[in-house]
Every structure is written in structure tokens, then in C-alpha cells.
Amino acid sequence: MKSLQAAESARLRANQLRLGYGDRLVVDGLDLDVLPGTVTAVIGPNGCGKSTLLRALGRLLKPRGGSVLLDGKRIDRMPTREVARIVGVLPQTPQAPEGLTVADLVARGRHPHQAWYRQWSADDEAAVAEALRMTRMTDLAERTIDELSGGQRQRAWISMALAQGTDLLLLDEPTTYLDLAHQIDVLDLVQHLHAEAGRTVVMVLHDLNLAARYADRLVAMRDGRIVREGSPAEVLTEELLLDVFGLDARVVPDPVAGTPLVVPIGSRHRS
Template sequence: MTGTKTDSTETPVAEGAGAGPRLVGRDLTLGYDQRTIAEELNVAVPDRSFTVVVGPNACGKSTLLRALSRMLKPTRGSVLLDGSDIAGMHAKALARTLGLLPQSSIAPDGITVGDLVARGRYPHQGLLRQWSKEDERVVEESMEATGVGDLGERYVDELSGGQRQRVWIAMALAQQTPLLLLDEPTTYLDIAHQIEVLDLCARLHEEEGRTLVAVLHDLNHAARYATHLIAMKGGSVVAEGPPGDVVTADLVEEVFGMPCRVIDDPETGTPLVVPAARARPLS
């Protein structure tokens, strides 16, 4: 197999409503001001997948994620969640189903880690449902899962970049949505914490059945963790499918302009991209 070309009420979105993938982008034209990033872009996120979007800088990866999360309104086309256009959904109802970790997040001045993570529970609050022991439990578990359990009383603006990133991920986890979008979740993290975060994402997918969509820059991380890979270039989907079908030497050179070899990862058997060696001058 080769990669393929390719409501306004408070009622929560029903899981699995209708047939086919829950989250779909149809005939999307996306851009900023007068600059168009993508045209007639079609994407369907497989249910309960760990989908990773890869591609060179400025190819439209983060723009696509912003559109799928309603942070960016398409110029044309629509994003459908369970068959309904997300543009017409109530904000709280959407936030109980679809969570987003954006690429750059700014915390309010003077907020503690515990208070920021607790904000992930906001979509679950209402006139008849205030803060509960269940909310407390979810916040604590989310902080422990991301390794920030001992930072609850610290101010977010005192933390390192890597610590702040893990706090934002904890807040996204506390939202407890069945679909979670993550835009470059390993930004600012050293290699050990990158693996910890990606392992956490894999557990959320495998053990809790969540659908994850992440933008990653590291192609080898993408190939190791993704169950479904989407490769983009110039605002278009060049190929998509299981990493073993998508990640080939020809595809990497076409998308990234990088000659390479693709071998089996000795740890996982997934594709491992080895860049071609630089030609050395003759002595």
C-alpha cells in the first residue's frame, strides 16, 4: 500500500455520532490576511488513531491544526465534527470534545501551576456543576502524568521553558476530551522529556482510546509513535497512511529535499530515516 493523495447548543457532542471519522476537513482554503496557505485541502482523522502531521517549515501543518480546532476560520470549506460544522457549535460543548495544545501559550501573570492546570476543567463547569472532588482528582492525575506534580504552588512564569510546556500539556489532559490536538508538543523539551511526552501521548491513545493529532518536526519520532501519518508540502497532503507505508527514501526527498536511507528502527521496527552523509573533500 502506498500513501494516498489526497451546533449552537450546550449539548455535548455525541461520541461516534454518524458514520465515518469524527473529525474531517472538507475542501479547506486556509490562510492569513491576503496570504493563502492551503487550497482545497481534505483531511479525515481516523478515529482512535495517533495521527501525526509532518512536513517542512511553512507547509501548513500548524495552520491545518488551527483550522481543525476552530482557532482559524477557513476562507472556504468546513471542518466537521460528528457531521456538524464546528463553526456553529457552542464553545463549551466543543471544548468538552476537542482539546488543543497550541504552539505558543501565554499564561496570565501571577498564576500558579495548579491554578493553570485547573483551568482545563472549565468546560465541565456550569450553573449546576461546580468544582468537585472529581475535578481535583483529574487535575492531580494530569499533573503527575506530565511530571509537574511537585510544582503546583510554583508560579508558571518562574519555570523553565520545558517545565512550562509540560504544565500546558497537563492542562490539556485535565480537559479530558476524546479528541486532543497538539501543535509541536515537544517544543523546548530535551530529548528525555520529548520521549516522556510522546510515551504519555501513546498511552492516552492505547489505554484510553483517545484520538490524538500532533504536529511534529522530528520525522523519526513521528514514524515511531504515529499510527497514521500525514505528510504535507506546500499546503497539500502529499501522502498519508501507516508510517511503514509513507516513510520511504523517495517520499523524504520529495517532501524535505533530503537524500537519505530508510532502515528499520532496531528498537521498534518502525521506519528510521538516516540522512545521507556529507560528501567529504578529497585530501
């Protein structure tokens, strides 16, 4: 049972959430509080409902039951523009029109602030410039998205979310298809955004060791339910890894970060 204080202070709150596609129920009766100023990583095996949960938190998927609260208000009853000014969502495989430049992509993040009586302004220009600066994309502003490396593309999409002026970011597997160096680059950027402006971040990650390094809290899911949540040390135990992932592993201190480090055993080294 969540404490009343945690529920009242949560930026996002899932309450008895039921989610699915067609005849298939993916998430059933899920409760989750995302506290302000935290970085939360959702982990779990493929098909457990991680991305589905993130889509519901960002109002991209309508719940079959339960509710999602954003700053205490039901997100499905809030105006779309209001939600877009608060929550920035980066889907798993975002697509941009062919030939679109980085600057044009990032400028699209200002759409929630536009109206028939308020067109492009100096404030919009400043917001785009600041988003490019924070993601180190200023020098690439006139490049097309097609020309960029995988890591640069991810930074461009994060720039667009930042240009929205949101302080709550939902990132669905932001390191997918990236080599390890670019994974670190993107997660360093996320950590910088969190540290510099206190942004609240929820991200789905597959790499357990990177999740432990970069997140304040981990949420472990299996079969559409939360099995355990808490600090990386509280969640990443050898018992949980076997139970949730079917993974026989040892958990030792990361020699660099001091966070839990998952070392799979595998049949070759099993005694």
C-alpha cells in the same frame, strides 16, 4: 477518494478545506479523516500549512472554504463550550500569566464545565487531580509555571488539556525547544494517554524519526496539500523525502522500534 466507512467513523474530518491569512492562501482543497483511537502526526517542511491545518481542526482558525466536521457535525456551528469539552488544543507556544501555579493552570481546563448555576465542584477537583496524576505533575502542583523546565511546562499544559475531560487532543509541535530527553518524555506521555484511555491524538512534529516511532499514521504535507498519508512505512520512503523535503536520505529499520529510520546523506557522504 476516502471510503464512505472512513468518512462516517472519523472523529475529525476536513472537507475541501481552504485556509489563509490576509491575502495569502496557505491550504487549498485539503481533505483529511482523523479516525478514532489513532495517533496521527502531521509532517512537512516549514511553511507547508501544518500548524494552520491544526488550528482549523481545533476551531481556532475560520476556514475560507470547505468545512471541518467533529463527530459528524460542523465544528463552526457547535457551541464553543461543547467543542471545548471534546477537543483539547495545545498551541505551539502557549503563554501563562506570570506567577500562575501549575494547579491554577490545570484548573482553567475546567472552565468549559462551569456555568452560573454550576460552580467549582468535587468533580472538578477530581478531574484536576487525575490530570496531574496522569502527567506526573502532582508534586509540582504548587510550583509556578515560570519555575518549571521546558519539559515540565509541556506536561503542565497537557495536564490542562486533560482536565477539560477531552478525548481528542491536538498538539502543535509539543517537543519544540526541548532537548532530546525531554522530547522523549513528552511523547512517551502522549503515547501513555493514548494507550491508557484510547484518546485520539493529532500532533504536528518536525522530527521524522520520532513521528515514525510514536504515530500510527503520518500525514505528509507540501505547499498546503497532503502529498501522502498512511502508516509510517507507507509514507517515509526515500522518494517522498526527496520530493517533499528535498532531502537525500536512506530509510532503514529503526534498531529499537522497527519503524522507519531516516538517515540523511548530506554532501560529505554523497558518492
